[in-house]
Amino acid sequence: MSDDFDKGGPDFSETPEVADKPKSKGGGKAILGLLKWIAIGLGAVIFIIVIVVVTVSLLNRQAKPMTTVPTSEEYQRATPIWATFTAIDQITTSTIDKEPWSVMIKLNLAYDPADKEIQTELTSRKYQIQDALRNFFSMKSIQALMPDEERVLKEELREMLNRILTKPGIKDIYFQTFSRNQL
Incomplete structure (x- = not known):
């Protein structure tokens, strides 16, 4: 141990040098x-x-x-092609006015050709539909049956007929004959 001291080992007598701060x-x-x-x-x-x-x-x-974009029927390019039920006979009745008018109507009912049940139901309810149509037109005044009211009339007819059927299948009403004559 003393050899380490002589060889320049650790010297405890000297004060250690202060390390410089980096x-x-x-x-x-x-x-x-x-x-x-x-x-x-x-x-x-x-x-x-x-x-x-x-x-x-x-x-x-x-x-x-x-x-x-307008989506009403007025602005559609082309109306769809429907199948038509034409077996309804011509209906002749008079209006509810004080001076009644005679009205003769032959109409066809438009329905979806893919619906196979509607044609069968229309055929079975033919006379019920004819009676409802006769009653419908006899309760109207001549003013409600004029050509300028035809669009409203068709909509009322379609709604009435769809209420008669088991499911609403009538898509449109086509008037084949619609004559008004004063009695």
Whole structure:
């Protein structure tokens, strides 16, 4: 052990040299600056994403588009081709007016050709339908039976006849003959 001392081993008599503090090279400031710019970039990206999501959700929330496409029957290009039930006899009746008018109607009922049950039901209810039609026209005034009211009249007829049937199968009414004569 004494040999270590002689050979220049640890010398406890001398005061140890104070270790110099390493000079800071600004590495911490550089990392903080870098982190600051990364945070600013992430904040900007998140802000843009939030703006886009809010804008898209507001635009998609609109219930109606700015321009609507007309879907009523008046604006359809072509009416569908329906099968027709033509077995209903001509109906002759008088109106409910004080001075009654004689009305003669021959009409055909349009139905979906894919519906095979409706034709059978129309055939079995032929006389019931004829009676309902005669009663319908006899309860109307001549004003309600004029040509300018024909669209409303067809709609009323279609609704009435569909109530008679087990399922609503009448799609349209076609007047073959519709004459009005004052008595």
